[in-house]
Amino acid sequence: MQSRQWDIFCRVIDNHGDLGVCWRLACQLAVRGQRVRLWIDDAAALRWMAPSGHEGVRVIDWLDAAALQAAVAQPPPDVLVEAFGCEPAPELIARFAETPGKAWINLEYLSAEPYVERLHGLPSPVFRGPGAGLTKRFFYPGFTPATGGLLREADLVAQQAGFDRTRWLSERQIPWQAGERLVSLFCYEPPALAALLAQLARGPEHTRLLVTAGRAAQAVRALLGAEEARGALSISYLPYLTQPDFDHLLWACDLNFVRGEDSLVRGLWAGAPLVWQIYPQDDDAHHVKLGAWLDWLGAPPSLRLFHHAWNGFGDGPLPPLEMQGPWRETARNARERLLAQDDLVTQLQEMVGQKS
Template sequence: MHWDIFCRVIDNHGDLGVCWRLACQLATQGDRVRLWVDDGAALQWMAPAGQPGVEVIDWRDPDAIGSAVAAAAPDVLIEAFGCDPAPELIAHFARRSGAGGRKGAWINLEYLSAEPYVERLHGLPSPVFRGPGEGLTKHFFYPGFTERTGGLLREAGLVEARAGFDRTAWLAAQGIAWHGGPVWPLFCYEPPALRALLTTLKDASSPAQLLVAAGRPAAAVRAALQAPGLRRASDALPITWLPALTQPEFDCLLWSGDLNFVRGEDSLVRALWAGAPLVWQIYPQDDDAHHVKLEAFLDWLAAPPSLRRFHRIWNGFEDGALPVPDAATLAEWRDAVQAARARLLAQDDLATLLRRFVAQKS
């Protein structure tokens, strides 16, 4: 089967990360995938080795579009996160679907949420009445956390790889000096309580080792360290500044964590598969819709009250001192995450459900 996946990079690399994982999973199952992206620069560090079966194409290149129009149209067109693919390619897909024989499937891959509307809207048709795709029907495909949604990305062998992971060896291979204490990977935007977290580390008798991801997380931490009370202590804090990591190495980072701070969509899913306690910084929205989205996720997670409060303060929804999780609290958080992971592992993964859906609609 031939898939065309369209991705527009907005910011933070999350959209591209999801699309790349999906493309790789489809390709490893024997399909041909073209990933059309308007800015694939992040793949240079995210996936420098590429993936057999996946062709990355700059959809701003008119020659690439012309070549695609001259070739056979794909069996499946995936419009990731409402990104509006090039009209010439939609028209080409429409001609294929209108030429008789097996129809192509046009999928609008949506953002991840635990809100109730996801189950209601997943799989619904959206007829196209105008434009180059006139006469076709898109279908909404919603990733999600329940059996009535499109599931989550999960590669074959992921659970086994996680179970066989050697934290000591991986940290040593990264040149990270680890002395056996707790490890807290930090992948965030600019959380309101970041300064409070660093102050907690500074004042702890046996502080956790903070592994700070490159990019916005590192910039946010460096800015927070300029605050009074932290500037002089910054050199003594147990902070490791990480380089940009490939997707497999980022998974290993989360497998190393005793408490994983993650952000956005892709890293949240990877933290769930890691099975360690997690804190999620949700992508902020101007209308505060992210408040509802976060609470829906915490409800699905069956998060204990202490984890809910930590999330609300971390995300700036609630005022107050950032609570310091002790061993018993972290164990409670870990139990919640691992129970949620077990529920997810009992369900089919996103790629499997997507294939099944496409087979029904083609």
Template sequence: MQWDIFCRVIDNHGDLGVCWRLASQLAAPGERARLWIDDATALHWMAPAGCDGVSVIDWLDPAVVRKAVAAPPPDVLIEAFGCDPAPELIARFAEPLAAGAPARAWINLEYLSAEPYVERLHGLPSPIFKGPGAGLAKRFFYPGFTPATGGLLREPGLLERQAHFDRAQWLAAHEIPWQDGERLVSLFCYEPPELAQLLEQLAAGAEPTRLLVTSGRAAHAVGAFFANPKQPAGRSPQGFGALSISYLPYLTQPDFDHLLWTCDLNFVRGEDSLVRALWAGAPLVWQIYPQDDDAHHVKLGAWLDWLGAPPSLRQFHHAWNGFGDAPLPALETGGPWRETVRAAREKLCLQEDLVTQLRHLVAGKS
């Protein structure tokens, strides 16, 4: 089959991260996937080796679009996150089928949420009444955390690979000066309002901590903390007190997974890294993408409810995401925080993964 996935990069590369994982997994059995993207720059570090069976197409290039219009349409068109493919491509997809040819499928891949509406809307058709796609129908596909949703991206053998992972070897390969007994914490975030409080807490802790800071906005946020002229003398961007800090280069998707497998606690943001942190099975704190109307408050609450987050983890999430003015509770790398994430991962492993469910939907099996 030929799968065409359309994606627009809004910011932060999360949409692209999801779509690249999806394309790679769809192509793994020997099928073909084309990723239509308006800005593929991040793939230079996210997936520098590419993937067999996956081609990347710049849909802002008129010559490329004309060539695609002249080629046979795909078997499946996936419109990721309401990105509105070019009208001429929709028109090509909508052309009448040859006699006896299997029907084409148009999928509207939505954002991840644990809110109740996801179960109600997953799999429903959405008829098209106007434009080049008039007469067709999209099918809503909602990723999610329950059996009544489309599930999560999980490639075959993921947990088995993690079980054989050697974190000491990975740390050495990345020249991270870790010593036994030092707690490892990853930081992949936007600009959380309580970042300064987190760094102070880690520095004042009885347990030595090494913070592994990812490139981009997380590194800039930490840099802004140390650039504050009100900082006490003697503090360094490499750490202070019980806190040591290492700064990472941009990581490939497999190496980002390895970072999450390495750490005792993971701070993540957006959608793709949340899912990967759940599969990692270590305690995690999620910074949800903020929305102007505070709709992210409801979305975060629904996810914490599904997770069964203990009070301290729920309070930490609220503070980390700027809900109210309560201080950050103490971090936990074991106990209820770890048990909660491990139990959630076990539940998720009992469900079919997203690609398997997507294939079932396309084949008319669900």
């Protein structure tokens, strides 16, 4: 595949999810021999998400006027990726527009809704501003072959096959005992969190809850205070994790609670049962989005009802967890379907190659 210069633009909106997606995209492009500049308006989270950086990826402060001027003085990139409608700096768009034949990609949010298949790959002419006369192309990640697919490392399956759960837990000094269920918790402040903690505390099996740093840890501590054990429930609070270590967390657990976009995808690749807390929207559009994903997943009724309660739909009680049986089978089937499809970077490079 031809080596190209890629400029990826990302704004940190909330909870680092956009940055997480863009960092994975940048790294996977670099692994394939591409040269990448990641323009970001707040790179603070990379200090724990990717403390060692990545060869072939240069991070640039979007708000640094000197860096902006230096980029304008250089040749424009071959590919401009506008992540999640973030509107790159006008000076850089103007520089990009000086050379015809470049690829401008509008990377959209992930969804299982039907419109994704209809809009993926469609052109979007630019009629005003410094990019007037150019054409963007919509790129929609998704769960079906008619979409842009999901981010996936080429060696993901091999990495998982070589993963040693016991060793990973020991290295992180997590006091896990054989036979103890492991559950990861990465969430906002779900209304059913108290009910979940009570359910796990009642048993009947012992559960160790691995709580991620940030909002999830704050939410649990607000309910339990300094307690780290209650009934059949034991809690381990984790530090901020690098992206590879977050993946390892998901691989280690028997059930994963995830939130947003990046962790949903990583939860699917883990192949274990998962519960998704979708980002809430004021007009309740997230209800439709969650329903579409559950439809694609083929979620059994118990898993669908649990998602509704976890996401605050209606007033029903939190159903019991199922870490085996239909929930596990559903997760494994979803992973196999996704592995049979081309990954996002492969499809993105193909789209750019067609433009050239």
